[in-house]
Amino acid sequence: MKISVSRRYRFAASHRLHNPKLSAEENQRLYGKCNNPYGHGHNYTVEVTLTGPVDPATGMIANLGELDPFVEREVIEAFDHKYLNEEVPEFQKSVPTTENLTREIFRRLRDFPAARLERVRIEETSKNSFEFAGEETRA
Amino acid sequence: MIRITRKVEFSAAHFYHNPNFSAEENRRIFGKCNNPHGHGHNYTLEVTVAGEPDPETGMVLDLKELKDILQREIVERMDHRHLNYEVPELAGKIPTCENIAALIWQLLEPKIKQGKLDKVRLYESEDLFAECTADGASSNGRGGAGGRA
Numbered sequence: 001m002k003i004s005v006s007r008r009y010r011f012a013a014s015h016r017l018h019n020p021k022l023s024a025e026e027n028q029r030l031y032g033k034c035n036n037p038y039g040h041g042h043n044y045t046v047e048v049t050l051t052g053p054v055d056p057a058t059g060m061i062a063n064l065g066e067l068d069p070f071v072e073r074e075v076i077e078a079f080d081h082k083y084l085n086e087e088v089p090e091f092q093k094s095v096p097t098t099e100n101l102t103r104e105i106f107r108r109l110r111d112f113p114a115a116r117l118e119r120v121r122i123e124e125t126s127k128n129s130f131e132f133a134g135e136e137t138r139a
Numbered sequence: 140m141i142r143i144t145r146k147v148e149f150s151a152a153h154f155y156h157n158p159n160f161s162a163e164e165n166r167r168i169f170g171k172c173n174n175p176h177g178h179g180h181n182y183t184l185e186v187t188v189a190g191e192p193d194p195e196t197g198m199v200l201d202l203k204e205l206k207d208i209l210q211r212e213i214v215e216r217m218d219h220r221h222l223n224y225e226v227p228e229l230a231g232k233i234p235t236c237e238n239i240a241a242l243i244w245q246l247l248e249p250k251i252k253q254g255k256l257d258k259v260r261l262y263e264s265e266d267l268f269a270e271c272t273a274d275g276a277s278s279n280g281r282g283g284a285g286g287r288a
Contacts, residue, residue: 001244001271005237008266049270054241057157058168059233064267065170 004118005061006049009071011080014041015096018085039083044098045123046075046105052115062115074108098124102132110134142257143199144187147209149218152179153234156223177221182239183262184213186247189273190254200253212246236261240269 016039017031027035034040048071052061078088084096090104106120121131154177155169165173172178186209190199216226222234228246232238240261248256255273262268 001241001248002274003237003241003269003271005269006267054235054237056232057159059155059235059238061237061269063168065168 002051003054003061004049004051005115006047007064007067007071009046009048009076010043011046011076012041012043013079013082013084014039015084015091016040017095017097019095039085042124044079044101046071047119047121047123048109048117049119049121050112050115051118062112066114067112070112071109075105078108098122098128098130099132102130106132106134140189141192141199142187142189143202143205143254144185144258145202145205145209146183146185147206147214148181148183149214150179150181151217151220151222152177153222154178155233155235157233177223180263182217184209184243185258185260185262186243186256187258187260188251188254189257193253200251204253205251208247208250212250213243216246236263236267236269240271244271 016036017034018027018037019030022030048067050062050067054061082088084091084101086092088096088104091100094100102120102122105122106117109120110117117134119131119133121129123129154174155172156165156175157168160168186205188200188205192199217239220226222229222239226234226242228242229238240259243261244256244259247259257273259271260268261270
């Protein structure tokens with residue numbers, strides 16, 4: 001039996017889906033209303049899953065007293081109430097789709113020292129969710 | 140293979156305290172969960188059983204039977220209980236979401252006779268859950284639990 005613990009966080013941010021290599025028409029066709037030049041926003045929910053041995057002294061895989069401030073610093077402070085295209089360096093190189101956002105948040109959290117990051121899952125809305133578990137296939 | 144999932148809820152009290160730590164350490168490590176008067180949660184438990192549907196019934200396991208197992212093994216044991224004092228299987232352990240989920244796995248695994256226990260997900264709140272999954276895809280389930288009792 002394998003055990004994991006998952007914690008959910010929230011932030012609100014704006015973005016615009018636009019690829020400068022494509023023409024205005026192509027961007028409009030590809031991204032539709034997400035291409036609106038003024039941008040739009042979402043309430044994102046980020047679900048962070050950690051695995052590792054349960055410490056018998058604490059009963060925990062990871063202490064939320066350590067995880068919460070780590071996520072706050074690495075993700076929430078950087079993304080909450082921000083315009084992702086302009087204020088997150090990664091999205092000056094790539095389109096801030098939630099696929100790319102999930103990968104970027106995984107990258108920011110993968111060095112959490114107390115447990116292994118297994119998965120990041122993001123709900124962009126209650127209808128859309130995205131999941132990333134690292135590049136290599138995990139058993 | 141088909142997976143079927145049944146959800147059940149229970150409410151219970153607990154607090155976190157390790158008698159090997161000083162009062163200060165307990166407070167530092169466990170924060171407000173260390174309040175000796177305890178506090179409570181509405182837990183939501185999702186249990187998934189995997190298997191092939193029986194050709195006669197079309198079912199992996201009758202969900203009514205799974206419901207009865209969850210009622211008998213989990214709800215009657217934990218609902219409106221204080222997990223530190225009233226669940227002997229948790230004696231000597233901190234009743235964290237991880238430890239409760241692992242206990243639920245251990246309690247349910249031998250009771251599932253049709254199909255195989257595949258997943259136990261226990262929500263302590265909407266924003267925190269622990270999940271136990273079967274170790275090897277085709278193992279017989281009884282795998283050692285990563286060094287855990």
